[in-house]
Amino acid sequence: MGILGWTYVFVGITFALYIFVAWKSRVSDTKGFYVAGMGVPPVANGMATAADWMSAASFISMAGLISFLGYPGAYYLMGWTGGYVLLALLLAPYLRKFGKYTVPDFVGDRYYSTAARLVAAACTIFVSYTYVCGQMRGVGVVFSRFLEVDINTGVIIGMCIVFIYAALGGMKGITWTQVCQYCVLITAYLIPAIAISMKVTGVPIPQIGFGSTIGAGPDTGKYLLDTLNVIAKDLGFVQYTATFATVNTNMLNVLCITFALMVGTAGLPHVIIRFYTVPGVRQARASAGWALLFIAILYTTAPAVAAFARYNMINTLEDKPYVERPQWYTNWQKPGLxxxxxxxxxxxxxxxxxxxxxxxxxxxxxxxxxxxxxxxxxxxxxxxxxxxxxxxxDRDIMVLASPEIGGLSAWVVGLVAAGGLAAALSTAAGLLLAVSSSISHDFYYRVINPQATEKQRVLVARIFIGLAIVLAGYFGIYPPAFVAQVVAFAFGLAASSIFPVILLGIFSKKATREGAITGMICGILFTGIYIIQTKFMGVGNWFLGITPEGIGTIGMIINLAVTLIVSSFTKAPPQEIQELVESVRIPRGSSEATDH
Amino acid sequence: MEKSREEYWRKNLRIMAWLLAVWAFVSYGLGIILVNPLNHIHLGGFPLGFWFAQQGSIYVFVLLILVYCKLMRKLDREYDVDE
Incomplete structure (x- = not known):
């Protein structure tokens, strides 16, 4: 059987599995729909969170990005994992004790204000939506490259699959399919990585392999990273392990980007709501640990893949006659990579x-x-x-072509395709649920129709998830030209609005409604305007030379400062709010807080 | 009762502060600020600073959450606020 055949087999089997799992875990009440009945065990929640978090970008693009960046690629690695330490220590246990359905729920209740709830809901929807568009596109790209169907057909197939399991099972369906998707994507990532590590260095563990010596060819016996540095120097590139070598990778900027990505990660609504789904505070802490462990397996493999791929690519192509090009080159020239x-x-x-x-x-x-x-x-x-x-x-080739570069058989290529789809679909589903629960719970139920019955609320949630999927599909088929740029937006906004407001809500009893609203608005305005200026209007990086990817750090500091200053001038929060903060800080009673 | 809750919270903050100090030291300290001096030391084929930035910090993050869970579990029991 050829590559195409194997790809159909793997994609077919995994899709059937997702739908089967979703059918088994369908739900009919809001608690099931929004937070999976709060009955998800920590290990499963960790896996689901890992799949929720690791998107098409993590799976397909990240190793390639690092491969071209070298050392500075570390800001993605540390930024996107270090955020989980913040989540585990600063947010997850307390939000779980609070125990409601969405992020705006907490903001609205803690700051006793519908306005704050609506600002938070708007941020949630915006942040999640910028992300979803990229995922749907990712689904289309994987389909078109591996299954040789039209990109648009791919997007529509993806939409149908997500619709079936998200609308049917809500958070519960999504959780259990994400558990399966994690297993698929991590297997698909590790097999080629191990094979390449074996091929280049003879060491089966990629994390160790990329610090080892090369096992064959002209550079035998030399350390891989040293060799990459020598090659880079010979060809005029920045050396692979060189630090702070370019204007955009000076130390301050690397610090700011890493911090903005960490705080942004901790402030992403679709990740935060996963911690509402476990039975209690202890499980919330544990599942953050499991999530990071599962993420770390991929995130520590990625830089190894990056180094191997760069070595292989340069070794097989540079200074070689075109007529003697390797087969994988010909294969990936077809789609223009x-x-x-x-x-x-x-x-x-x-x-x-x-x-x-x-x-x-x-x-x-x-x-x-x-x-x-x-x-x-x-x-x-x-x-x-x-x-x-x-x-x-194209940087995506570092992962997509890795099975072929590693000389693996056709079925591995099929597996990688299924893995890429699992990564994209699991993230898309989590994001769409965050969007639809913000609309149906925070806007519809809490503001427009508080008398809605349980049945109406679930129905509205299903309708909105359907609409959200259709809209996401539309953006997947007709991507706005700025999709790549808006990712900086998503993180910047999460860092400068959602994270600080929750943080102060837990750790400061004195933070007031007025403080939180002005703080959020100042943070968003500063970050938003800076990104628009630098990304779209051609203005230089005027604030200390910080690039738009890192500006969320400053936005967060502004938000914190403004909130604290305004809070000190305004009337202290009412007694019951101070008691709410007190109760959030104590683990006991988290299961009682769930019925509301 | 009130006093012990305050004490529980203070101890919780202390655990948090220590762990976050390690978190910041490993990632921002060893991975970024001190990366150049550390790169003179080698761990096999890895320059040490590079290793902390692309590998070591992630392992430390996982350990930090593990330690946090253990310490908090103990603290919860000690102050009788667990579930």
């Missing part, structure tokens, strides 16, 4: 810093076929750049 322009006409691939040409590859086509050059290479319409680099490599 790699391309070559022979600038000096020598038929040999030269890989150097800088883009080889402007934009993504746009192949010349005549009579439905690609126009080929002297050496059989497809010719491009793109404007060629002046530098010496001839090779275009």
């Amino acid at each position: 790699v391309a070559w322009v022979d600038k000096n006409g020598d038929g040999i691939i030269q890989y150097r810093p800088g883009p080889a040409f402007v934009g993504r590859p746009n192949f010349q086509v005549k009579d439905g076929k690609r126009v080929l050059g002297k050496y059989g290479q497809p010719l491009l319409n793109n404007k060629v750049t002046k530098n010496a680099n001839e090779l275009y490599v």
Whole structure:
């Protein structure tokens, strides 16, 4: 059986599994729909959180990103894992004790204000939605690359699957499918990683392998990272382990980005609501630990994959005649993930810093076929750049092509496709639930129709999850041009609005309604305006040279400062709110707090 | 009763502060601020600072949550606020 056959087999089996699991865990009440009946064991919640959190970007793109960044790639690694320490120590146990359904629920009750609830709900919806669009696109991309269907068809299939299990089972259905999806995606990630590690270094554990010596070829006996540094130096790249080498990776900026990603992670609503689903405070703490352990398995493997892939890529392509290119190159040239322009006409691939040409590859086509050059290479319409680099490599290839580079059989490629889909679908489902519960619970039930019956509320939640999926699918098919840029937005906003307001809500009895609302608004405005200025209006990074990815750090500090200052001038929170804060700090009684 | 709750909270804050100090020291300290001096030391093929940034800090994060769970479980029992 070929690659395509195996891919259909794995994707078919996993999809059938998800739907079966969702059917087994369908629900009919709001508690089941929003928080899975608060009966999820910590290990399962840890797995579900890990799948919820690790998106198509973590699975497909992260290793590639690190591969091109080298050392500074660490801000993704530390940022996206360190946030769980904050979640475990600062938020999860207390929010679980509070024990309601959504993030705006806590903000609205703690700050005794519908306005605060609505601001938090708007942030939740915005943050989650920016994320969802990327996931749906990811589903489409995986479908089109592996199953050779149209991207749009892929998005629609993905929409149907998510709709079935999210609308049917709500949080409960999503939780148990996410547990399955975690198992699928981690297996799919580890098998090629182990194989490549074996191939390059002979060490079966990638985490150790990338600090070991190379086992074969011209660099035998030398340390992999040293070799990468030498290669980088020879070709004119920044050395792989070099620190703070460029303007955007100076120390302050690396610090700010890491911190913004950590705080942003801890403030992401779809992650936070997962901690409402466990039976008690102790389980909330434990499940944060399990979640991070499960995430760490992938996150410590990714930098190893990054180093192996970079070595393999340069080794098999640089200074090699195009006609002797490896099979995986030909395979991934088809969808345009790699391309070559022979600038000096020598038929040999030269890989150097800088883009080889402007934009993504746009192949010349005549009579439905690609126009080929002297050496059989497809010719491009793109404007060629002046530098010496001839090779275009999409960063996603580092993971997508890894089974082929590692010389693994066709079924592993199928498994990787199923893993990519699991990562994208699990995150999309979690985000869509966060969006729909904010709309149906915080807007509809708490503000518009507080008399709604249990049945009406579940129905409204299902309707909104359906609408949210259709809208997400629309954005997946017609992606707004700025999808890549808005991810900075999602983290910046989560860091500068949701995280500080919850933090002070728990740790300061004196934080007032007025303080929280002004704080959130100031944080969002500063962060939002800075990102819009620097990303869309061409303004330079005017605040200490911090890039938009890291500005959430400053937004968070502004939010905290404004909230505390305004709180000190306004009337202290009412007695019952102070008692609420007191009770949130004590674990006992978390199961009583759930019935409301 | 009130007094012991206050004490429980103070102890909780102390545990948190210590663990967060380790969290910050490992990631921001060893992984970023001190990365250059640490890179002179090698752990096999890893420059040590690079290792902390891309591997070590993540392991420490997992351990921190584990320790937190254990310490808080003990504290909850000691002050009789567990479930």
